[in-house]
Amino acid sequence: MEWFIEKYNGLALMIQIKKRLVKKESKFQKIEIYNTTDFGKMLVLDGKIQLTERDEAFYHEMLVHVPMFSHKNPKKILVIGGGDGASVREVIKHNPDEIFLVEIDRDVIELSKKYLKVDKGALDDKRTKIIIEDGYNFLKETKEKFDVIIVDGTDPNRYSERIIKHEFYRICNKKCEIFATQSQSPFQQKDYFISMIKEIKKSFDFFKPYIGFVPSYPSGLWSYIIAKYVELDLEVLKKRFNERDVKTCYYKPELHVACFELPRWLEELSKSSYQLR
């Protein structure tokens, strides 16, 4: 049996693979899809695990439902990145009118639809508008405004680095009511997390990091940042959760509140990050 290995400094994760299904050099990155023994199908971009069937919902539900349930009536949504369609799948559970998916790499969408199917049809939903473009360019040019903007970005690379800078966040701030992004592992990718906190602090008056478990990501400890507004009233969240009748495997209203209680070291890391400007 072979093993896929992803290293990040002195820590590495190995996932046993049965078979490689896809290997393609797209215009932007190396795309691989594997069948694994324990994690179902797995998408890898430039050597970094993007999702596995077994735990992708842990990630996508926390990325999407925390901002979506923080909004009282989210009807027009922008997802940047996330060409696999799993974030759009979670957004659709809130019954929005329109979802814009802006993904730079058409091949990620096509190969995900063909091999992964984690979108569960969401990419073909009539409310989903797929735009193949750089997220920064799209947002700068568009006249649209959104209830919620969600950034489902990859690990930092020369394409994604434009969507982790304050110039980008400043435009997001103008064009949405609630903003959320993934922000890597504060344990194993501390510098990247600190840099995102600083950039977001420059652009939003209010923001708050939160965390969740994603075993197939570095260290298993993953972070997200919500900005502009967050709803933390448990009774309001429970009511919305029931009214929208959203089915989940990880998210629940109680966890929506609990995920903002960071371990002390991480709370201090976040604070010291945004105090340094």
Next chain:
Amino acid sequence: MEWFIEKYNGLALMIQIKKRLVKKESKFQKIEIYNTTDFGKMLVLDGKIQLTERDEAFYHEMLVHVPMFSHKNPKKILVIGGGDGASVREVIKHNPDEIFLVEIDRDVIELSKKYLKVDKGALDDKRTKIIIEDGYNFLKETKEKFDVIIVDGTDPNRYSERIIKHEFYRICNKKCEIFATQSQSPFQQKDYFISMIKEIKKSFDFFKPYIGFVPSYPSGLWSYIIAKYVELDLEVLKKRFNERDVKTCYYKPELHVACFELPRWLEELSKSSYQLR
């Protein structure tokens, strides 16, 4: 550079090592201590990572402070396993009168004191009584009763399996006011977690699983179970935390409450486990 690899089914963790400091076959197990590039010193028993300097406090603080702060005045404590002394170090922060450390393997204690020093002197504290014995035998024979019993056990093996059975838990129930144990990774060691829940359910009227991040353990998602009683009133916990003046790097009273909010799949796994008897 070499890598230490720990496999659990189709997932493995690799930690880069600088040097092996210790390799010894004790009467009970193979003991190794490494110097690593990113995780400081690391203790390995029978090929399983027991602790790394970098994240051991995440584990020990959640194992110890949740039961200790649930007790209004914990003065007499029993720790079973945990020969490295880190659990005793956390217990001592509550200023107890007596701590009994019952560890089966004298070599773990001696080598930890010599090479790891994570006990920070706690193993030499005059209030610490070290007893080299099997935890089950000790507890069956002793006339002592304890405010809190904490089981800091290893991965299941022929020695530790006696302290994860209901006969053992039944004796614990008689001899303490609050009981807590680590219960492995419910994500990657699901069968073991389910079996512990079932055994604990047979012996305690009340119990509650909780979770925390430990990046050097399988999947990063770790679980614990507290039984007999848990304090979840945040104001009470904050008061005790301040009065006892405990310094932590992971635990905080807010997290003591939040760590009981399990992801939905885990909440359902726990419920279905204890419904099956």
